[in-house]
Each structure stands twice: as C-alpha cells, then as structure tokens.
Amino acid sequence: MEKIIRIGTRDSQLAMWQATLVRDLLTANGHTVELVPIKSEGDIDLVTPLYEIGVQGIFTKSLDLALLNDRIDVAVHSFKDVPTQLPQGLLNAAVLERGPVKDLLVYKQDTAFLDDPAYTAHIGTSSIRRKAQWLRRYPHHQLHNLRGNVIKRLEKLAAENWDAAIFAAAGLERINVRPANSVILDWMLPAPAQGAIVAACRENDAFIREALAPLHHAETALCTGVEREFLRTLLGGCTTPISAYAYIRDGQLHFEGNLCSLNGDASFTVTRQSAAGNTAGMGKDAAEEVLAQGGREVIEVIRNVQH
Ligand SMILES: NCc1[nH]cc(CCC(=O)O)c1CC(=O)O
Secondary structure (H helix, E strand, O other), X not given: OOOEEEXXXXXXXXXXXXXXXXXXXXXXXXXXXXXXXXXXXXXXXXXOOHHHHOOOOOOOHHHHHHHHOOOOOEEEEEHHHOOOOOOXXXXXXXXXOOOOOOEEEEEOOOOHHHHOOOOOOEEEXXXXXXXXXXXXXXXOOEEEOOOOOHHHHHHHHHHOOOOEEEEEHHHHHHOOOOOOOEEEOOOOOOOOOOOXXXXXXXXXXXXXXXXXXXXOOHHHHHHHHHHHHHHHHHOOOOOOOEEEEEEEEOOEEEEEEEEEOXXXXXXXEEEEEEEOOOOOOHHHHHHHHHHHHHHHHHHHHHHHXXX
C-alpha cells in the first residue's frame, strides 16, 4: 500500500496556507498527503511579548515534538521562526523558493505622520527587531505590543487608537489580507530567513527526504543559510534585534546584516559580497565583525534582559 504523508500544521491561516502549499507540491509529484492539525503554545498567550517568554522555537516546538513522536512526517515552518539549533533527530529537508521578504507598514489614515518630527506616533509591533529599527529611525514614537496571528493583529490595530502597525509582507500577502492602506518598509532590514518556508522531517526518514528533495530551492537555501549563520554566531535566538538579508544577482551573493540595541541607540551594519559558489563562513565572518565593532556589549545587555 502507498504511504500517506502526514503534514502537521498549526491552525492559523498563514500556517494552513504554507502547509497546503507543501501538500499541493507533493500531490503534484504523485504522493498521497494529509494535513494533521497540531495546536501550538505560541498562539495561545496573546499578552506576554515573546521575548519575555524566552522560549526558543515557540512557534515550531509543537510540530517538532509531533515529528519526534511520529504523529506526523513533515513539519512546515516559516523559516524565520525556526531556531538555528535544531532538535536532535530532525532535519530541514527542503527550503522552498522565497516569497516576499520585507516588512510592511499597515496604517490607519495616511503616512504623512512619518514626516512630522513633532508628532508622537503610536505603532504596534511585538518584534524587538522591528521595535529597535523603528526607534532608531523614529526615536520620538511610542511602540505598543501587538501579539497573536496575523488576523488577530489586524483586528487589534483596527480596534486601537494607533497610527500604524508592522507586519511581514509575506504573512499578509500569502493569505490575501494585505490592506490597501499599506506600504513596504524598504529601509527596514528583515529577520534572517523572513519570507522563506522550510519543510522539516525526521533525519532517518529516507522516504520523506526523497519526497521533499524536489521542493528544495538551492538559491533560497544558500541565502537563508548565510543569514542564519550570521544569527547563530551572534546569539542563536529567534526573537532578537538581529536582521539579515542576502540575495543573488549575476552570480554574486550580496549580504547585509545588522544588530541593534533594544532602544535603537546603537546599531552595527555589515555588508559582504562574494561569488555565490564561495560563501562558506560569510555569515560567521560578518557576525564576528559586528562583535568586534562593539556588538559584543549590546549582545550581553540583550542576554541579561531575556534571562
Ligand atoms: N513571527 C511570526 C511570523 N512568522 C512568519 C511570519 C510571516 C511570514 C514570514 O515572515 O516568513 C510571521 C508574521 C509576522 O512576522 O508578521
């Protein structure tokens, strides 16, 4: 009898969309696939900011456990939510072709307030990376915590007396809920691996590894690999004021990485460029430059706040 591939998914619309994409790709290759809903702790607590919970892999833990317990065969994650240290026995078998990478500002009226230095805007986001970069650019603005899945966050923005809130473009565009009142934040450097999806499986599951292999996108894997190496060398956590983005053009991989202090006072940016076939150690090297420039002290402060 043919094996049915069980894909685990959380029940947010974004998670469902991403799991369904992987299901459809596997089905198109002749596999039989079913989706298995898995509840995640990451979506339950809507009040406490993630960095205060201090748990790594808050979005991915439940699916990883389901994989290890053999309740599912494939876990589909937003790659930016995946800790750089994988649980033992699991493997990131396929990195899918990247979607929209940047962050997006959803605003209430218009964006004229951004140009008014006398106006204290109220902005929703719980991402300490977005907070830090926003405060560096707009130190006089006030930030508000905004937790929950994408739909919940849009509802909360509508209900609050805020000017705008920040989202990943991928999260809104994939499920078709990007409002007309929105603009891409080109100046904001995204989270490492933002906009990419990864399908994980058990390391020793040869059948699933073979099934997932055609879904792997080498360029995306190379770029997100450098971004995640930068993150891993600096700190390793997934909720940090660390950003990184790499892309390939004309055979060259271009990398930019940044570390900010929590209030945006200090900021360290590094760039690298190299032939796409010659990027080994690039993320680590860039991270070590950040540490040497003074980033080490900033990392120490962040560690102390989180623990
Ligand atoms: N941390 C939650 C999360 N994880 C992945 C996405 C969107 C998809 C992506 O960035 O790849 C989001 C929502 C957001 O950050 O607004």
